[in-house]
Every structure is written in C-alpha cells, then in structure tokens.
Amino acid sequence: MAxxxxxxxxxxxxxxxxxxxxxxGLDHLGVQAPGIQIYGQLLPGITNVTDRARYYSFYAWLFWxxxxxxxxxxxxWQPMLRRAECLFAxxxxxxxxxxxxxxxxxxxxxxxxxxxxxxxxxxxxxxxxSLSVFAHTDDSKTRYxxxxxxxxxxxxxxSLWQLGIMTGDSASEARLVEPIGxxxxxxxxxxxxxxTFMALLEADQFTAAxxxxxxxxxxxxxxxxxxxxxLLLTLLMREHSSPSVTGPDEITAARSASLAYIYWLAGQSKxxxxxxxxxxxxxxxxxxxxxxxxxxxxxxxxxxxxxRWQAYQRHxxxxxxxxxxxxxxxxxxxxxxxxxTASKMGxxx
Numbered sequence: 001m002a003x004x005x006x007x008x009x010x011x012x013x014x015x016x017x018x019x020x021x022x023x024x025g026l027d028h029l030g031v032q033a034p035g036i037q038i039y040g041q042l043l044p045g046i047t048n049v050t051d052r053a054r055y056y057s058f059y060a061w062l063f064w065x066x067x068x069x070x071x072x073x074x075x076x077w078q079p080m081l082r083r084a085e086c087l088f089a090x091x092x093x094x095x096x097x098x099x100x101x102x103x104x105x106x107x108x109x110x111x112x113x114x115x116x117x118x119x120x121x122x123x124x125x126x127x128x129x130s131l132s133v134f135a136h137t138d139d140s141k142t143r144y145x146x147x148x149x150x151x152x153x154x155x156x157x158x159s160l161w162q163l164g165i166m167t168g169d170s171a172s173e174a175r176l177v178e179p180i181g182x183x184x185x186x187x188x189x190x191x192x193x194x195x196t197f198m199a200l201l202e203a204d205q206f207t208a209a210x211x212x213x214x215x216x217x218x219x220x221x222x223x224x225x226x227x228x229x230x231l232l233l234t235l236l237m238r239e240h241s242s243p244s245v246t247g248p249d250e251i252t253a254a255r256s257a258s259l260a261y262i263y264w265l266a267g268q269s270k271x272x273x274x275x276x277x278x279x280x281x282x283x284x285x286x287x288x289x290x291x292x293x294x295x296x297x298x299x300x301x302x303x304x305x306x307x308r309w310q311a312y313q314r315h316x317x318x319x320x321x322x323x324x325x326x327x328x329x330x331x332x333x334x335x336x337x338x339x340x341t342a343s344k345m346g347x348x349x
Contacts, residue, residue, distance in 0.1 A: 029326055031319040038312045042258045042305070044251045045236070049155045051109035052220040056235070057188040057228050058088060059152055060165055063176050064185035065198055074172045078149060082135035083201045085150045087214075089116050090129075094211040095218040111151030112144030120208075132204050155241045162251070163235050167338075184231050191225035192216045202331040257305040268296065286313040 027033075039048070050056075062084050063077075071077040089110040097120070107113055114135055134144040147154040153171035160166040160174075163182045168174040176182055196212055200206045215221065222229055237256045246327035265284050272290060288296050288306060298306055324326035 013297070027319075027323075029322060031322050033223070035312060035315045035319060038308065038315065042254060042308055042312065044255050045159050046255065047155070047159060048160075048232075050159050052219050053158050053232055053236075054188075054222045055151070056160060056165060056232060057184050057222075059156060059160060060181045061188040061192075061194070062187040063166070063174065064182060064189075065194065067176070069198070078172070081152060081205065082137070082145070082150050083131040083313050084197075085111050086116060086119075086131050086135050087197065087200060087206065088217060089113050089144075090119060091211050091214050091217045092207075093117055093120060094208065094220055095215055095220065104262070106218055110219070111155070115142065115144045128205050129207070130204055131206065165235070170240055180235070184228070187228040187231050188225065190227060191221070199314075221272060245246065254305075257302070259311070261302050261305050261309065262297065264302070282313055282316070285309040286317075317326050 007337060044146050062081065066072070066077045066080065071080060089107070089112050092107040093113060093116060096104075099106060107117075110116075112134070119129055119134060134142055137148055145151060145154070149157070149171040152174075155169040157166065157168075157174055161168070164177055165184060166174050167177050176185070193214060193216065196210070197217065200210060200214075216224070222232075237259060262281070265281065266276045268284070268290070269280055274280055274291065284290075284296070285306070288298065288310065289291075290296060332338075
C-alpha cells in the first residue's frame with residue numbers, strides 16, 4: 001500500500017507540469033449541432049457520409065446472405081461483414097483502374113478505399129490476395145477500418161434503420177426488416193454473382209480475375225439493375241410501411257421534397273452550363289438566385305423546402321464565422337500572454 005501511495009503521490013507532484021491536453025475536435029463550440037439537426041430533418045435517412053446509394057441494397061443483400069448461411073450470431077457474421085466490405089470496395093477500385101478519367105464514379109466514397117487501394121499493387125505469389133490482411137481488427141496500418149462493424153456500423157446502420165430496411169438496437173444486433181429488406185436484397189441478387197462473392201469471403205482469397213468476374217457488384221453497375229434502382233427510389237421518394245420507422249408519412253414527405261428540390265437545382269445548373277457541385281449547391285440554396293443575380297423561378301410546391309435549406313446554409317455560414325472569431329480571440333490572448341511574459345523577462349523594450 002505504501003508503494004501505491006508513493007506512486008500516487010509522485011503523480012500529484014509532477015502532474016501539474018505536464019503539457020496541456022489539446023482537444024482535437026473540429027467543433028469546440030458545438031455550433032455545428034443545429035446544422036446537423038436541420039440536415040437530418042431535411043434528408044432523413046441520408047447523411048453526408050452515406051454517399052453511395054448501392055450500400056443500402058448491398059447491406060440488405062449481405063445480411064440476407066448471412067441468414068441463408070445461418071450466420072445469425074454477431075461473432076459469426078462480424079468477421080464476414082468486414083471481409084465483404086473490403087471485397088466490395090476492391091471490386092470498385094479494380095473497376096476504376098480501367099476508367100482513369102472518372103475513377104470517382106466507380107471507387108469514390110467506398111469504405112476503406114484509401115487503405116485498400118494499396119492491396120491492388122501487391123499480392124502473394126501467383127497474384128492471390130487475402131481479405132483478412134485488411135479485414136482484421138488489430139491495431140495496424142493494414143486495417144481498413146477501425147469500427148468493429150466497419151462502415152456499416154459507422155455510417156449506414158442508422159440510415160438503414162430510419163428507412164425501415166433494417167432494425168435492431170445497435171449495429172451488432174442488426175437484422176433485416178420484412179418484407180422490404182428481403183425484397184431489396186433479392187433485387188440486387190438478380191443482377192450479381194452472389195455465390196462467387198460469398199465463396200470468396202469464406203476462402204479469404206481472391207485474384208484480379210475474381211474482381212473482373214464480380215464487376216456487377218461495383219456501385220457504378222446500379223444503373224444496370226432496373227429493379228434494384230426502382231426499389232431504392234421507392235424507399236427514398238415514396239411512402240413505405242415499416243413498423244420500425246416512426247411517422248413514415250412526415251419523414252418520407254420531407255426527404256422527397258428535398259430530393260426533388262436538389263434534382264431541380266441540378267437541372268438549373270445544367271441548363272446554364274454550370275457544374276453542380278458543393279459550392280454551386282450552397283450558393284443556389286443560400287441566394288436562391290442564378291449566377292447573374294436573378295431570382296430563381298422556383299416551381300410551386302417548393303416554397304417550404306427552399307426556406308429550410310436556406311436556413312441550413314445560413315447556419316453553416318454563421319457556424320464558420322463563430323469558429324473563426326473564437327480562433328482569433330484565442331490567438332489574441334495567446335499572443336498577449338507571450339508579450340507580457342517577454343516583457344517581464346526584459347526581452348521587450
């Protein structure tokens with residue numbers, strides 16, 4: 001006990017001279033929280049990190065496959081989920097190699113793509129690769145994603161739950177909602193080689209030729225699967241019945257109005273030969289005017305949603321201004337303190 005007390009006492013004596021702990025977050029004032037809430041009300045079921053619509057159907061298909069395999073316990077499907085995310089991203093990355101002019105259309109926003117892109121540059125003798133080299137959960141540079149349930153748990157589970165595709169108290173307890181989850185899974189299954197995909201997960205090995213054979217899994221190929229695309233649009237734009245979603249009428253109406261408004265804005269940009277990207281979108285929703293400063297002829301029925309998106313962008317600008325002011329104040333105090341210290345030490349005239 002004396003030794004323990006001595007160690008504790010030493011910490012008390014020396015702890016005060018340790019460097020101050022620096023917060024590494026990007027929102028020290030918490031000013032972004034209202035914007036996040038507004039965004040969630042405008043686009044429920046879609047977030048700024050759920051960039052790929054095909055992940056919605058891919059996870060539904062994957063858990064449908066897990067059910068068929070009898071992998072119902074978390075310890076059974078969790079390792080396979082991580083392998084599946086790796087293989088899914090690798091297919092997109094490999095497909096993009098042959099399309100160097102627009103790689104983002106194939107591999108953009110794929111979970112783990114930064115780490116996994118290195119996988120296509122090596123491999124064992126004979127050109128074989130191992131998924132577990134990247135799908136493991138060890139703390140090493142080859143791990144594709146830190147979250148135990150990968151991008152599914154980090155990004156997509158909440159949206160899938162809100163859309164009524166999946167249910168469960170957490171990602172580790174996720175399961176498909178009938179019938180919509182199974183319908184979406186089967187729609188994707190009709191356009192892909194599911195047996196080969198699942199066989200590669202269990203074998204934990206694949207080749208470049210395997211990636212070629214599974215090209216239909218690439219998110220870019222969603223445009224070729226009309227049934228899958230139709231179901232996704234139905235989920236996002238129209239009402240569906242799901243006991244796991246509270247107030248589907250209000251939720252669907254808000255999401256449909258926002259998506260219709262964004263689609264209309266994209267059309268306006270195309271008509272004026274403007275690139276519809278983030279900065280252009282923010283400019284349009286904030287000013288509600290074109291590049292010449294003329295008010296947009298917003299169609300009837302968009303009045304409510306246009307005001308809410310404008311409020312969202314106003315908040316974005318306000319949050320940036322407040323954080324900038326906060327930084328300037330802290331920097332000013334820091335410089336003032338340094339000047340006083342230097343003055344006391346006689347280093348200033």
